[in-house]
Amino acid sequence: xxxxxxxxxxxxxLIVGGGIDCAEGAPLEQRLRRFDASKYRFSxxxxxxxxxxxxxxxxxxxxATVIVNPLSEGLPGKSTSVFEAIRRAYLDDLVHKQxxxxxxxxxxxxxRPTPEVVNRGFQRIAFNCxxxxxxxxxxxxxxxxxxxxxxxxxxxxREDTEExxxxxxxxxRYVFTDLGIAASRDSTLLQLRSHPRxxxxxxxxxxxxxxxxxxxxxxxxxxxxxxxxxxxACLFLxxxxxxxxxxxxxxxxxxxxxxxxxxxxxxAQILDVSVASRVVDLFVRGQGNPRILIDxxxxxxxxxxxxxxxx
Numbered sequence: 488x489x490x491x492x493x494x495x496x497x498x499x500x501l502i503v504g505g506g507i508d509c510a511e512g513a514p515l516e517q518r519l520r521r522f523d524a525s526k527y528r529f530s531x532x533x534x535x536x537x538x539x540x541x542x543x544x545x546x547x548x549x550x551a552t553v554i555v556n557p558l559s560e561g562l563p564g565k566s567t568s569v570f571e572a573i574r575r576a577y578l579d580d581l582v583h584k585q586x587x588x589x590x591x592x593x594x595x596x597x598x599r600p601t602p603e604v605v606n607r608g609f610q611r612i613a614f615n616c617x618x619x620x621x622x623x624x625x626x627x628x629x630x631x632x633x634x635x636x637x638x639x640x641x642x643x644x645r646e647d648t649e650e651x652x653x654x655x656x657x658x659x660r661y662v663f664t665d666l667g668i669a670a671s672r673d674s675t676l677l678q679l680r681s682h683p684r685x686x687x688x689x690x691x692x693x694x695x696x697x698x699x700x701x702x703x704x705x706x707x708x709x710x711x712x713x714x715x716x717x718x719x720a721c722l723f724l725x726x727x728x729x730x731x732x733x734x735x736x737x738x739x740x741x742x743x744x745x746x747x748x749x750x751x752x753x754x755a756q757i758l759d760v761s762v763a764s765r766v767v768d769l770f771v772r773g774q775g776n777p778r779i780l781i782d783x784x785x786x787x788x789x790x791x792x793x794x795x796x797x798x
Contacts, residue, residue: 632669
């Protein structure tokens with residue numbers, strides 16, 4: 488925890504942390520008492536430090552929330568608690584946007600976040616209640632500016648995965664809050680630049696012979712990717728994380744079991760079925776050939792809103 492200089496950049500959540508969980512932490516206590524939140528511009532304040540000083544932090548900043556200390560009682564550390572807290576805050580923000588809270592009172596129906604509407608539309612497909620035919624085990628990616636939302640039938644989950652779907656559930660969802668082509672552009676680009684299979688991806692989507700130059704420029708941060716490239720990057724990164732179990736809270740999938748991949752959302756509209764198929768082939772080569780369907784008419788959204796209206 489270092490608050491000597493402050494930071495005037497606006498952030499959504501300011502997280503204060505420090506120290507493992509131990510009863511004796513006088514230096515941390517002194518720092519917390521000196522901490523001046525007015526040096527920062529934030530929408531929400533959270534404490535993720537030594538749990539023995541959580542009450543003190545709430546006493547100093549009653550509006551703050553407390554997150555489980557990621558360091559716990561040892562230094563190895565796990566970021567799951569912080570990750571989940573940020574994810575929950577983002578999902579809540581989808582519903583409680585400034586100015587929308589008051590609007591809810593004048594509406595006869597509940598305002599639902601985009602992931603929920605799309606998930607209900609996906610359920611209609613999975614349960615054969617939509618004009619879009621389910622060809623078997625399937626998954627959907629809703630690629631947008633801020634997030635890439637994953638919806639899937641649980642029969643594609645690996646039996647040996649540590650993360651499990653809820654018992655009795657046949658459809659599940661997950662929101663990648665750091666994958667998008669606008670608001671999450673920087674985090675998407677950072678992951679893309681450092682990915683060990685970047686060259687493989689470019690080989691699938693590049694339309695000219697300048698793959699090596701593009702690859703080198705991306706690695707060095709000297710290339711400004713188009714929205715189209717970022718859209719394919721979101722598809723690629725989401726598939727990679729789903730297949731390789733590299734994201735807390737997300738099970739690992741056997742993508743060779745997938746019969747159909749549905750793509751929707753604003754960023755998906757600029758994708759090409761044949762190119763998207765080549766990107767998917769990076770993960771299922773020789774083991775399956777899932778059909779790619781791009782929802783250009785937002786049929787899935789309409790199905791989801793219709794189901795919401797019906798309850």
